[in-house]
Amino acid sequence: MANFYTDNPDLKHHLSHPLMQKIVELKERNYTEAEKFDYAPLDFEDAMDNYDKVLEIVGDICGNIIAENAEGVDHQGPRVENGRVIYADGTKENLEACRKAGLMGMAMPRRFGGLNFPITPYIMAADIVSRADAGFENLWGLQDCAETLYEFGDEDQKQRFLTRVCAGETMSMDLTEPDAGSDLQSVMLKATPQEDGTWLLNGVKRFITNGDSDIHLVLARSEEGTKDGRGLSMFIYDKRQGGVNVRRIENKMGIKGSPTCELTYKNAKAELCGSRRLGLIKYVMALMNGARLGIAAQSVGISEICYREALAYAKDRRQFGKAIIEFPAVQELIAVIKAKLDASRSLLYETSRFVDVYKVYEDIAKERSLTPEERQEMKLYSKLADACTPMVKGMSSEYCNQNAYDCIQVHGGSGFMKDYACERVYRDARITSIYEGTTQLQVVAAIRHVTTGTYLSLINGYNAQEVSSALQPLKDNLVAMTTKYAAAVEKVLSVKDNQAYTDFLSRRLVEMAGNIMMGYLLLLDANKNESFVASANVYNKMAQAEVSKHADFIANFTPEQLSFYNA
Numbered sequence: 001m002a003n004f005y006t007d008n009p010d011l012k013h014h015l016s017h018p019l020m021q022k023i024v025e026l027k028e029r030n031y032t033e034a035e036k037f038d039y040a041p042l043d044f045e046d047a048m049d050n051y052d053k054v055l056e057i058v059g060d061i062c063g064n065i066i067a068e069n070a071e072g073v074d075h076q077g078p079r080v081e082n083g084r085v086i087y088a089d090g091t092k093e094n095l096e097a098c099r100k101a102g103l104m105g106m107a108m109p110r111r112f113g114g115l116n117f118p119i120t121p122y123i124m125a126a127d128i129v130s131r132a133d134a135g136f137e138n139l140w141g142l143q144d145c146a147e148t149l150y151e152f153g154d155e156d157q158k159q160r161f162l163t164r165v166c167a168g169e170t171m172s173m174d175l176t177e178p179d180a181g182s183d184l185q186s187v188m189l190k191a192t193p194q195e196d197g198t199w200l201l202n203g204v205k206r207f208i209t210n211g212d213s214d215i216h217l218v219l220a221r222s223e224e225g226t227k228d229g230r231g232l233s234m235f236i237y238d239k240r241q242g243g244v245n246v247r248r249i250e251n252k253m254g255i256k257g258s259p260t261c262e263l264t265y266k267n268a269k270a271e272l273c274g275s276r277r278l279g280l281i282k283y284v285m286a287l288m289n290g291a292r293l294g295i296a297a298q299s300v301g302i303s304e305i306c307y308r309e310a311l312a313y314a315k316d317r318r319q320f321g322k323a324i325i326e327f328p329a330v331q332e333l334i335a336v337i338k339a340k341l342d343a344s345r346s347l348l349y350e351t352s353r354f355v356d357v358y359k360v361y362e363d364i365a366k367e368r369s370l371t372p373e374e375r376q377e378m379k380l381y382s383k384l385a386d387a388c389t390p391m392v393k394g395m396s397s398e399y400c401n402q403n404a405y406d407c408i409q410v411h412g413g414s415g416f417m418k419d420y421a422c423e424r425v426y427r428d429a430r431i432t433s434i435y436e437g438t439t440q441l442q443v444v445a446a447i448r449h450v451t452t453g454t455y456l457s458l459i460n461g462y463n464a465q466e467v468s469s470a471l472q473p474l475k476d477n478l479v480a481m482t483t484k485y486a487a488a489v490e491k492v493l494s495v496k497d498n499q500a501y502t503d504f505l506s507r508r509l510v511e512m513a514g515n516i517m518m519g520y521l522l523l524l525d526a527n528k529n530e531s532f533v534a535s536a537n538v539y540n541k542m543a544q545a546e547v548s549k550h551a552d553f554i555a556n557f558t559p560e561q562l563s564f565y566n567a
Contacts, residue, residue, distance in 0.1 A: 002063030002064055002067070003056065003060050003063050003064075004059040004067070004131055005055045005060075006059055007063075008128075009531070010345060010531070011128070012052075013528075013529050013531075013532075014120075014349040015048070015052075015120070015124060019353045019357070020048070020118075020120065020353070021044050022357070023356045023357060023360065024044055024047045024048070024118065025044065026357070026360040026361070026364065027116065027118050027356075027360050028040065028047060028116070029364075031047075033110060033116065036110075036111075037110045040110060040116070051117065051121040054103075054125075055125060057101050057103070058125045059128055061097050061098065061101060061103070062128050062129055062132035063132070065094060066094050066097075066129065066133050067131075069090030069091070069093060069133070069136075070090070070132065070135075070136070070257075070421075071421070071424065072088070072090045073089075073090040073091050073094075073136070073256070073257035074256050074257060076088040076090070077256045078091070078249055078258075079249065080249055083245030083246050083247075084245075084246060085212035085249065085261065088257055091136065091139065094136050094140075095168070098140055098168070099167075099168035102115070103125070104166060104168045105143055105146060105162065105165045105166030106121075106122045106143065107146075108143075108162055108165065108166050112158065112159070112162040112163050113162075113166030114166045118356045119352050119355050120349060120353055123293060123294070123348065123349070123352045124297075126294055127297045127301045127304070128301065129141070129301065130298040130301025130302055130304075131302070131304045131305045132301075134254075134298055135254070135255035135256060135257035135258040135428060137301065138258035138298075139257075141294050141297075141298070142170060142172055142210055142213065143171060144290045144294050145171040145172070145215075145287070146161075146162055146166075147290055148273075148283060148286055148287045149161055149162060150162060151362075152234070152273055152274035152282075152283055152286075153273050157236060157271070157273065161236065161238075164214065164215065169214035170210055170213040170215070171210075171213050171214070171215045171216070171217070172208055172210045172211055172215075172217070173208075173216075173217045173287055173291075174189075174205045174217065174219065174237075174263065175187070175205075175219045176206055176207045177203070177204060178206045178262075182437070184219065184229070184232075184280055184284060185227075185228050185229040185232075185280065186227075187219050187232055187280075188203060189202070189203035189204070189205060189218070189219070189220040189221060190220065191221060191222040191233060193222075198269050198270065198271055199220075199222070199235060199269070200269060200270075201218060201237065201244075201265040201267075202265050202267060203220070203264075203265050204247075204262065204263065204264055204265070205218075205262070205263040206262045206263075207250065207435075208261045208263055209259075209260055209261075209435075210258065210261075211246055211260070212246050212261060213239070214238070214239050214240075215236065215238060215239070216236070216238075216239070217235070217236060218235045218237050218265075218270060219233075219234060219284055220232065220233060220270075220279070221233075222272075222277070222279075223277060229280040229281055230277055232277070233274075233276045233278065234272075234273040234278070234283040234284070235271065235272060235273060235279075236270060236271050237268055237269075237270040241268065241270075242268070242269075243267055243269060244265050244266075245266075246261045246262070246263060247261075247262040247264050248261070248262050250262070253430060253431075254428040254430055255428050255431055288436065289355070289385070291436040292392070292393040292436060292442070293351060293352060293355060293393070294436075296347075296348050296392040296396045296397070297348060299344065299393075299396040299397045299400035300341065300345050300396055300400070302400045302403070302432065303337070303341040303344055303345075303403045305425055306337055306400075306406070306407040306425060306429075307334070307341050307403065309411075309422045310337055310422070311325075311334055313414075313422075314334060317411075324410075333406050333410055334410065335535075336406065336538060337403045337407065338538070339522075339534075340399040340539070340542075341399070341403065341535075342522055342532060342536075342539070343519070343521070343522050343535070343539050344395065344399050344518070346518060346525055347392045347396065347514075347521055348396060350388065351385065351388040351389060354381050354384040354388055355381075355385045355389070357378070357381040358378050358381035361374055361375075361377065365378075384454070387449035389445075390437070390442040390443075390445035390446040391455075391510065391513070391514050391517070393437065393442050394433075394443060394446065394510070394514070396432075397432035397433040397439060400429050400432050401429050401430060401432065404422070404425055404428075404430075405426070407422045407425065407426070408422050408423070408426050440507070443506050443507045444506070446506075447502070447503075447506040447510060449513075450506070450513055456486065456513075459482055459485075459513070459516055459517060462520035462521070462524065463475070463478070463520065465527075467523060467524070467527045471523060471533075471536070474523050474526075474537065474540045477519075477540055477544055478519050478520055478523065478540070478543075481512075481515070481519070481543060481547040481548075484547055484548065484551040485509075485512045485513060485516055485551070488509060488550065488551050488554040488555070489509060500559075500562055501559045504562060504565070505554055509554075511546065511550060512547050512551070515542075515547050516543065518539065519536075519539055519543045522535055522539050522540075523536050
């Protein structure tokens with residue numbers, strides 16, 4: 001019997017990070033929840049044991065049901081009948097298994113039927129599910145939307161909708177439109193207020209993941225005559241009300257089990273979530289932060305299966321009288337896949353812990369006033385989360401695509417055939433650097449943390465931590481890389497009043513920061529756990545080359561040379 005949690009000790013390594021004690025104590029309100037719910041933990045050890053047991057259930061379902069169904073789901077896919085989505089048979093089985101195990105609404109409070117998990121173990125479950133089937137993660141992982149409803153909905157809405165999510169109903173976020181794309185300010189789906197306090201929605205949405213879900217969060221234009229983001233509000237649509245039909249399911253390259261729908265709204269009754277005019281400015285921004293973290297987890301899960309498939313094939317496949325794992329060229333490919341996987345996962349859980357701290361303080365602030373120290377800490381972790389979510393989404397999705405490419409390369413011609421899982425995984429990987437904000441848009445979100453010094457401050461904090469003498473050379477390399485990074489930032493900032501110059505070099509600066517941060521995180525992992533030593537060394541060499549390449553480019557690039565890149 002396969003178990004995708006217990007067969008991967010790296011997950012327990014990240015779950016046992018020292019900051020988890022603080023996170024859990026805050027999340028459990030110093031374990032007072034045990035007075036109200038008999039399944040709430042009594043102390044930190046009890047809570048960690050609970051996460052461990054639930055993740056073991058996730059690993060079991062993923063290893064023995066979801067992964068086994070992945071190929072069949074990819075071939076069968078969903079279909080539309082009479083305006084409704086019919087899932088593939090394997091998808092139905094997957095959803096039922098997750099419902100029976102109580103794995104829907106994992107991060108929701110117990111009073112709504114959830115497990116009250118912090119973000120970190122929930123994201124760990126997403127990592128595991130994505131390894132089993134990235135397409136199914138898109139359905140299961142949309143329970144993220146419940147977090148937005150929990151943050152901004154009123155108590156009545158929470159009671160009515162969150163209890164249903166925790167019981168196993170699915171969600172979607174209906175944002176994109178045919179003429180809007182990533183420019184959500186251009187959304188034109190019309191919301192018309194009614195005398196009874198409800199709203200009627202009319203228009204079209206496109207590229208909606210799991211678009212025939214039970215409960216939708218919908219971005220729509222509520223303010224007559226407006227054309228920008230200030231005229232948009234967030235609405236809750238309940239499928240039981242009727243008025244929304246699936247026009248078609250997109251025929252995609254990958255993640256075929258996840259129905260990507262075009263929806264038509266015709267006088268669909270909905271209710272306002274939160275306040276008018278804040279739909280894009282506040283609520284979608286909060287939603288997208290969670291989505292970035294979810295896609296980063298999906299990317300890491302895909303990288304995990306890429307590594308395992310490549311390694312297994314290289315050990316099994318024989319050429320010229322020996323297994324191809326014995327050839328240095330293949331060894332390098334697999335070592336680099338593993339290093340990128342480990343680096344991505346280190347940044348993923350570093351980011352999830354930052355999100356955990358500030359989110360739990362935000363939640364506590366609804367119950368009582370925070371102390372000045374708590375408010376300051378919330379502000380700090382909010383900034384770190386804001387800096388790291390676009391970084392981890394951008395870097396891990398790019399690495400995931402590179403790892404899928406190299407996994408096919410290890411398989412050679414066989415990897416191009418549908419006989420091996422890597423062909424499906426390669427197709428699934430491609431979307432990760434596109435949806436929920438392309439890598440280019442992640443750079444736009446991240447660059448201000450380059451120019452304001454957030455990343456450099458994090459890097460200096462990592463550098464202040466002691467490592468063993470055996471690992472000191474890696475740290476010395478990272479210090480040298482940091483010097484090159486700081487010089488590159490200074491060079492770009494020295495060119496005044498030329499936004500195009502800064503924009504053009506932003507990707508290189510963000511990647512340099514990411515290479516150094518991930519290098520340090522892997523170094524610190526290796527300092528605690530020798531199983532990461534090989535990846536820390538491999539990644540350090542790779543980061544050295546990347547940082548030097550970008551540093552040389554920036555040092556020798558002038559504003560006048562921008563004209564060469566004009567189409």
